[in-house]
Amino acid sequence: MRAVIAGGGLAGLAAALRLRAAGWDVTLCDNGAAPGGKMNRQREGGYQFDTGPTLLTMPHILRKLYADLGERLEDHLELRALDPHAEYVYPDGFRLTVPALLEEWLEVVRALEPRDAEGVRRLHELGERIYRLSELTFFRHHPLSPLSPPPAAAIRHLPLRHGWGNYAKTVERFVKNPRLRQLYNRYPTYVGSSPYLCPATLLVIPYIEHAFGAWSVAGGMYRIVESLDGLARARGVEALTGSRVTAIEHERGQVTGVRLQEGRRIRAQAVLFNGDASTLGALLGEDEIPPNNGRSLSGLVLLFGLRERIPGLRHHTVVFSADYRAEFEALFRERIFPPDPTVYVNAPGDPTLAPAGGQALFVMANAPACSTEQWSEQVIADAKRRVLARLQRAGMPDLEARAAVSSVRHPGDFELRYLAPGGSIYGESSHGWRRAFLRPPNRSRRLRGLYCAGGSFHPGGGVPMVLLSAEIAVGLMQKDWGD
Numbered sequence: 001m002r003a004v005i006a007g008g009g010l011a012g013l014a015a016a017l018r019l020r021a022a023g024w025d026v027t028l029c030d031n032g033a034a035p036g037g038k039m040n041r042q043r044e045g046g047y048q049f050d051t052g053p054t055l056l057t058m059p060h061i062l063r064k065l066y067a068d069l070g071e072r073l074e075d076h077l078e079l080r081a082l083d084p085h086a087e088y089v090y091p092d093g094f095r096l097t098v099p100a101l102l103e104e105w106l107e108v109v110r111a112l113e114p115r116d117a118e119g120v121r122r123l124h125e126l127g128e129r130i131y132r133l134s135e136l137t138f139f140r141h142h143p144l145s146p147l148s149p150p151p152a153a154a155i156r157h158l159p160l161r162h163g164w165g166n167y168a169k170t171v172e173r174f175v176k177n178p179r180l181r182q183l184y185n186r187y188p189t190y191v192g193s194s195p196y197l198c199p200a201t202l203l204v205i206p207y208i209e210h211a212f213g214a215w216s217v218a219g220g221m222y223r224i225v226e227s228l229d230g231l232a233r234a235r236g237v238e239a240l241t242g243s244r245v246t247a248i249e250h251e252r253g254q255v256t257g258v259r260l261q262e263g264r265r266i267r268a269q270a271v272l273f274n275g276d277a278s279t280l281g282a283l284l285g286e287d288e289i290p291p292n293n294g295r296s297l298s299g300l301v302l303l304f305g306l307r308e309r310i311p312g313l314r315h316h317t318v319v320f321s322a323d324y325r326a327e328f329e330a331l332f333r334e335r336i337f338p339p340d341p342t343v344y345v346n347a348p349g350d351p352t353l354a355p356a357g358g359q360a361l362f363v364m365a366n367a368p369a370c371s372t373e374q375w376s377e378q379v380i381a382d383a384k385r386r387v388l389a390r391l392q393r394a395g396m397p398d399l400e401a402r403a404a405v406s407s408v409r410h411p412g413d414f415e416l417r418y419l420a421p422g423g424s425i426y427g428e429s430s431h432g433w434r435r436a437f438l439r440p441p442n443r444s445r446r447l448r449g450l451y452c453a454g455g456s457f458h459p460g461g462g463v464p465m466v467l468l469s470a471e472i473a474v475g476l477m478q479k480d481w482g483d
């Protein structure tokens, strides 16, 4: 059996390894210069930057991938638990540090706002019930899959009425303190969505972070890609970079292979697509125009190679904007870069990532998904100025003056690099329960032999979810084609 995987993101790599282990011949074609897709790396002047994910959650899912391949994660990667998880800085200078343990975090909450300790605990309990339900259903199959457990069985585990309401309103119901509300309202941005528009089921995210920890990887997150790519090549996966798939070919309802940009054809019984779901129709020769108003967030990323470390800076720092609701109005309704953005700073403590005494700093603000031409030099310069102004108001030194090297990545770059329209990081946003739950499935309903995995497909984006996505898609392939 031969499969072609179009896209060498994390899900593409994981699927390649799983299929190879099941005895398939696998060719993986990625359009980029290096594998990994959005989980990628930039090296410059002795600094090494992760340009995508900086936070690993649910490490057991990554560990399971290695175990399913007969490997031990510890023989390939060194995961480091973060404690505290993050420091939050508010516009008036107030700071909240979130420890790893939920009980310790509840103590912090109690000291800040005694009446909210119970509410925060209840938010996490709701998140846990949603997680338990997802483990039985959503994390295993697409909700419309015939493999899903019968609705009655799933409904018994339903997390009661609050789980299906609006996210921000649910937070408001349980938590009164505005600082805590803002902090909890940030979690839906982990999947590129607005807390004011997504369902409360995304409360599973804060639950997951405390239940399974926040992790970094020694040597940078890109070590995950290096490790998976190395294993794939060692096990006989043909891994091609700089290879863009321009067509997924099919005859009489059956996939026959792919055509590459250079003109080469690769024949295969099955194709697994790991690109953005909105580009799939064009690859199949359909001329429908994908809707672009429901795209998830993109980002503006600034990388600074600092000559000296900033003392006291945590691994993760979040510097909040003054008006969170206005920020999301700008991002999703006006579709402009917010005048006052919330800024995330990742300062890895790993000394191997910078020259002696220096620091590789990753700074990111949410940006609307909009295409390359909207990101003129002027728009980028303005956005960058707003990010740096927010950081300076929070007491951060002038990063540009301290940097030996620096660079910017904007949604237009993401669009071109990852073939993701608008530079959107997670495909469609999770606004409304339909969009959150009925993401494009992992097996085509129309074409035999076409499968899909990655952040814009079921079950969604982020490192653990795309690994699950690959597991689900390969499970379907094995079922359809025999082991």
Ligand SMILES: Cc1cc2nc3c(=O)[nH]c(=O)nc-3n(C[C@H](O)[C@H](O)[C@H](O)COP(=O)(O)OP(=O)(O)OC[C@H]3O[C@@H](n4cnc5c(N)ncnc54)[C@H](O)[C@@H]3O)c2cc1C
Pocket (backbone or CB within 6 Å): 006, 007, 008, 009, 010, 011, 012, 029, 030, 031, 032, 036, 037, 038, 039, 051, 052, 053, 054, 055, 056, 057, 243, 244, 245, 246, 274, 275, 276, 299, 301, 364, 417, 418, 419, 425, 453, 454, 455, 456, 461, 462, 463, 464, 466
């Ligand atoms: C700045 C940033 C920060 C992030 N932070 C986090 C974080 O902290 N934690 C977290 O869990 N997640 C984070 N994410 C999200 C996470 O990176 C993604 O959800 C995940 O890596 C996506 O994996 P994927 O399998 O969907 O593939 P992708 O990364 O989307 O890769 C798909 C690959 O396929 C290629 N491709 C597409 N179409 C074709 C084609 N036709 N032919 C050939 N190749 C094609 C693309 O170029 C790309 O290389 C972040 C992402 C970004 C960009």
